[in-house]
Amino acid sequence: EAGVAQSPRYKIIEKRQSVAFWCNPISGHATLYWYQQILGQGPKLLIQFQNNGVVDDSQLPKDRFSAERLKGVDSTLKIQPAKLEDSAVYLCASSLGGLPSSYEQYFGPGTRLTVT
């Protein structure tokens, strides 16, 4: 079974530039998540999709971050404009979704973003 795919794996940009990350979840997984992981911390959920609808985006900085999941499959996360504090690893995860809430999440390898 193919895992969660993410690209690019690494990205270096200057502050105020824009960047986009792509995620392809495991086939058949209805729920898709984007997490931000700052060095030395645990991942923090940015947004959760159920199929192509947003379930939770309470911690997404909506003035600069946006995400979409067209057709309920793959997803993109965009930052525009980037700030120095956005330097982090961006992780995508997917799960079967729905009930029960015990379904495990499968994580991709992440995209390491460095903003200079």
Added chain:
Amino acid sequence: DAKTTQPNSMESNEEEPVHLPCNHSTISGTDYIHWYRQLPSQGPEYVIHGLTSNVNNRMASLAIAEDRKSSTLILHRATLRDAAVYYCILRVGMEYGNKLVFGAGTILRVKS
């Protein structure tokens, strides 16, 4: 969100059992206890989960206290590949909120 407390780091010798503790005194009746681990330069991976009873799988065992206010992840024979950050997480809610709220986790170091 219900919170968990874990030691910052632990050390183990290779081939010996490891007991990773987690306190979750504010756990609610519908919260599942999940453990994930994150190897260096990788995304987190699922280890095990439970609700009330102790659980075993090929990776580890999960021992849950009777009052559910604490739990222990048990690695029966630590290997160098088990060196990782281990996260104890309470799965919030029973609806679509398959939400994982990560803390800082426990850094496990394994010595050969």
